[in-house]
Amino acid sequence: MSDVTANQSNLRVLGGGIAPRPAPATTVGVVGWLRENLFSSLLNTILTILSLILLYFTVPPIIEWAFLDAFWTSFDYDGNGEIGRNDCRVEVLDADGKAINAVRGACWMFVAERWEQLLFGDFFKDGSLLRPTLAFIGLFIAVAPMLFDQVPGRNVLLLFAVVYPLLAIWLLSGTGIGIYYELVYLGLIVSILPFLFPHMPMREPLTKFARIYPLLAVVLIAASFFVSADGLTLVPGILTSVDTHLWGGLLLTMVIGVVGIVLSLPIGVVLALGRRSHMPAVKLLCVIFIEFIRGVPLITLLFMASNMLPLFFPEGYDFDKLVRALIVVVMFSAAYMAEVIRGGLQAIPKGQYEAADALGLSYWKSMYLIILPQALKIVIPGIVNSFIGLFKDTTLVLIIGLFDILNTAKLALTDAKWIGSVKEAYAFVALVYFIFCFAMSRYSIWLEGKLETGHKR
Amino acid sequence: MAREPKTSTTRKTTAAKKPAAKKAAAANGDDVAKQPALTISDEVAIEVAGMNKWYGEFHVLRDINLTVQRGERIVICGPSGSGKSTLIRCMNRLEEHQAGKIVIDGIELTNDIKKIDEVRREVGMVFQHFNLFPHLTIMENCTLAPIWVRKMPKSEAEEIAMSFLERVKIPEQAHKYPGQLSGGQQQRVAIARSLCMNPRIMLFDEPTSALDPEMIKEVLEVMVDLAGTGMTMLCVTHEMGFARQVANRVIFMDEGQIIEENEPEEFFLNPQSDRTKLFLSQILH
Numbered sequence: 223m224s225d226v227t228a229n230q231s232n233l234r235v236l237g238g239g240i241a242p243r244p245a246p247a248t249t250v251g252v253v254g255w256l257r258e259n260l261f262s263s264l265l266n267t268i269l270t271i272l273s274l275i276l277l278y279f280t281v282p283p284i285i286e287w288a289f290l291d292a293f294w295t296s297f298d299y300d301g302n303g304e305i306g307r308n309d310c311r312v313e314v315l316d317a318d319g320k321a322i323n324a325v326r327g328a329c330w331m332f333v334a335e336r337w338e339q340l341l342f343g344d345f346f347k348d349g350s351l352l353r354p355t356l357a358f359i360g361l362f363i364a365v366a367p368m369l370f371d372q373v374p375g376r377n378v379l380l381l382f383a384v385v386y387p388l389l390a391i392w393l394l395s396g397t398g399i400g401i402y403y404e405l406v407y408l409g410l411i412v413s414i415l416p417f418l419f420p421h422m423p424m425r426e427p428l429t430k431f432a433r434i435y436p437l438l439a440v441v442l443i444a445a446s447f448f449v450s451a452d453g454l455t456l457v458p459g460i461l462t463s464v465d466t467h468l469w470g471g472l473l474l475t476m477v478i479g480v481v482g483i484v485l486s487l488p489i490g491v492v493l494a495l496g497r498r499s500h501m502p503a504v505k506l507l508c509v510i511f512i513e514f515i516r517g518v519p520l521i522t523l524l525f526m527a528s529n530m531l532p533l534f535f536p537e538g539y540d541f542d543k544l545v546r547a548l549i550v551v552v553m554f555s556a557a558y559m560a561e562v563i564r565g566g567l568q569a570i571p572k573g574q575y576e577a578a579d580a581l582g583l584s585y586w587k588s589m590y591l592i593i594l595p596q597a598l599k600i601v602i603p604g605i606v607n608s609f610i611g612l613f614k615d616t617t618l619v620l621i622i623g624l625f626d627i628l629n630t631a632k633l634a635l636t637d638a639k640w641i642g643s644v645k646e647a648y649a650f651v652a653l654v655y656f657i658f659c660f661a662m663s664r665y666s667i668w669l670e671g672k673l674e675t676g677h678k679r
Numbered sequence: 680m681a682r683e684p685k686t687s688t689t690r691k692t693t694a695a696k697k698p699a700a701k702k703a704a705a706a707n708g709d710d711v712a713k714q715p716a717l718t719i720s721d722e723v724a725i726e727v728a729g730m731n732k733w734y735g736e737f738h739v740l741r742d743i744n745l746t747v748q749r750g751e752r753i754v755i756c757g758p759s760g761s762g763k764s765t766l767i768r769c770m771n772r773l774e775e776h777q778a779g780k781i782v783i784d785g786i787e788l789t790n791d792i793k794k795i796d797e798v799r800r801e802v803g804m805v806f807q808h809f810n811l812f813p814h815l816t817i818m819e820n821c822t823l824a825p826i827w828v829r830k831m832p833k834s835e836a837e838e839i840a841m842s843f844l845e846r847v848k849i850p851e852q853a854h855k856y857p858g859q860l861s862g863g864q865q866q867r868v869a870i871a872r873s874l875c876m877n878p879r880i881m882l883f884d885e886p887t888s889a890l891d892p893e894m895i896k897e898v899l900e901v902m903v904d905l906a907g908t909g910m911t912m913l914c915v916t917h918e919m920g921f922a923r924q925v926a927n928r929v930i931f932m933d934e935g936q937i938i939e940e941n942e943p944e945e946f947f948l949n950p951q952s953d954r955t956k957l958f959l960s961q962i963l964h
């Protein structure tokens with residue numbers, strides 16, 4: 223132990239007297255950053271140089287094509303009386319040095335000329351394009367208060383969000399969804415209200431209503447099959463009706479994507495809870511549903527929906543093709559969602575359930591207030607991953623004859639005037655997909671950061 | 680069940696015999712040697728009779744009989760795995776018993792969900808690992824159950840929560856999240872959270888055994904203070920100082936049975952069964 227004492231006697235008190243010095247120049251600033259991140263080792267340096275070479279060979283040609291050599295505005299350059307791909311031709315030298323006419327840069331005229339079709343499909347044939355445009359704007363207004371809790375006037379906007387689905391259906395189809403379904407929808411809203419606001423006025427009668435609501439909904443839906451109420455609807459009939467087979471382009475992509483996203487989350491939650499239920503029948507039902515849907519490709523399900531679903535309904539009962547696709551997409555992503563959410567539920571410690579129970583919270587209240595907020599937060603990356611996948615999978619509805627933005631673009635390419643505009647069409651579609659998917663991705667990262675509440679124990 | 684017949688419950692005193700005289704001691708909880716409040720009514724708060732519980736084939740609780748008067752403070756101790764946690768978790772139905780009966784505040788615990796919810800509203804529970812809700816602030820942790828279970832207006836719930844947070848001496852933390860607090864602070868919040876429901880009975884399952892020594896003290900102080908209010912308390916703990924200071928009765932459990940039950944002084948100075956002696960010799964060094 224003598225060396226320990228020796229060490230101790232060597233100890234000096236260093237407190238005070240040393241002023242902070244700036245860090246060495248090579249570790250801070252641009253040079254420091256470069257050194258640290260790009261040239262920290264031999265391997266790193268080689269990779270950096272290879273990356274630079276790769277960028278040199280790819281980026282300039284893309285910029286040249288998409289921006290520098292591109293035609294942006296529609297103008298009848300070749301003077302043949304119509305706008306087409308020929309208007310983008312310029313004189314270039316071919317391999318033998320002969321001057322020929324060819325399209326060198328991107329011909330964005332295609333998008334400029336065809337944007338109505340790319341955005342809305344054939345909607346214009348029966349209705350004003352103002353309608354889907356308003357529906358788009360309404361969507362952003364309805365979604366804003368759900369995504370951001372700092373939005374001014376949030377409560378009013380939330381109220382708008384609740385009625386937005388009916389409004390959008392009316393704007394787009396020109397008709398309602400039939401009196402039965404409208405009542406089911408309104409009943410759903412009314413019965414959820416007391417659950418969301420514990421201190422609202424009239425809470426007691428509303429909770430009573432919520433209790434009988436499921437029965438009411440079943441009766442109404444059953445009635446819709448057997449008692450015809452043709453044309454009866456709660457919405458005013460001042461718009462021309464636009465059949466769903468005319469919906470297309472980004473409009474259709476958004477309808478399927480948004481409906482899929484909005485419905486698959488709550489249905490996924492219910493399925494995930496059901497799969498963890500202590501009631502064997504409920505559990506079995508959920509397991510069968512999830513495993514069946516996950517075990518079959520989406521395309522197969524879409525085929526089945528278009529060919530087999532009619533077998534289950536009364537003779538002559540014609541389900542809209544879009545509605546069928548929506549049902550399939552919602553079920554498909556709900557099954558995946560359920561598994562993602564189940565992962566989150568499993569990550570919640572048992573103590574949280576017990577603490578909620580011990581405080582006297584009922585099953586649904588403890589799920590709503592304690593378990594789901596934590597479980598969903600954990601699986602935000604997984605949920606958004608599913609959403610992004612779903613949004614891109616919407617394009618598969620092509621196989622039952624629906625035209626989303628990608629298929630609409632392909633259709634537009636078959637026009638003789640625009641033959642050869644493949645790159646422009648796909649680049650535009652890719653850009654649209656990218657904007658939505660990237661927005662979702664950024665939002666999820668932002669949300670994760672916002673929900674962070676200090677270190678875990 | 681291979682056990683000597685002698686080890687059946689050795690009950691020496693009845694709890695209700697304490698006179699309600701020494702009220703003065705209740706006021707200053709730091710008078711360590713004395714028990715703080717001594718008002719024990721004849722009213723029965725908890726009655727457990729012939730209760731048995733199995734985990735599958737494993738017989739965890741065997742013929743438990745226990746009566747707790749209102750205002751009584753009971754400490755339960757015993758070796759690890761003896762069924763202490765299981766016993767108090769049966770009292771708010773976090774665990775289900777298979778035979779015998781448990782009556783809490785006049786309500787028998789059966790499969791009836793309504794009855795269970797009623798009991799849980801009256802019984803607060805504090806866990807070894809606090810189990811605060813990490814996504815809610817301290818204030819929200821405390822007001823959640825009053826608002827959603829008792830249907831109390833938010834402002835009133837917050838007022839009450841604040842008064843209990845002051846009582847456990849952390850009002851300034853009200854708007855932080857549990858993850859930002861120390862273990863001792865979290866456990867005090869957990870106690871406040873239970874108290875906000877205005878329970879008539881409090882259950883504690885080793886509230887200090889996940890804490891560092893300095894923090895144990897601050898939590899025990901809160902519990903001693905609570906005992907001074909006449910709260911009915913059942914406390915699984917190995918803090919023998921706390922048992923001496925606060926408990927009316929100490930219950931010793933082993934292998935799923937109540938082996939011995941006595942006043943704290945008697946229990947520590949004059950244990951009856953061999954197993955109690957062994958346990959005490961291990962725990963008191």
Ligand SMILES: Nc1ncnc2c1ncn2[C@@H]1O[C@H](COP(=O)(O)OP(=O)(O)OP(=O)(O)O)[C@@H](O)[C@H]1O
Pocket residue numbers: 734737739757758759760761762763764765766
């Ligand atoms: N969910 C369960 N399933 C099966 N056995 C269990 C379960 N929970 C507890 N046990 C067993 O029951 C017995 C009693 O457990 P309990 O948690 O009540 O003990 P304890 O006295 O609280 O011990 P400790 O002091 O370690 O907390 C132990 O042997 C334990 O292994």
Ligand SMILES: [Mg+2]
Pocket residue numbers: 763764765884885
């Ligand atoms: Mg235990």
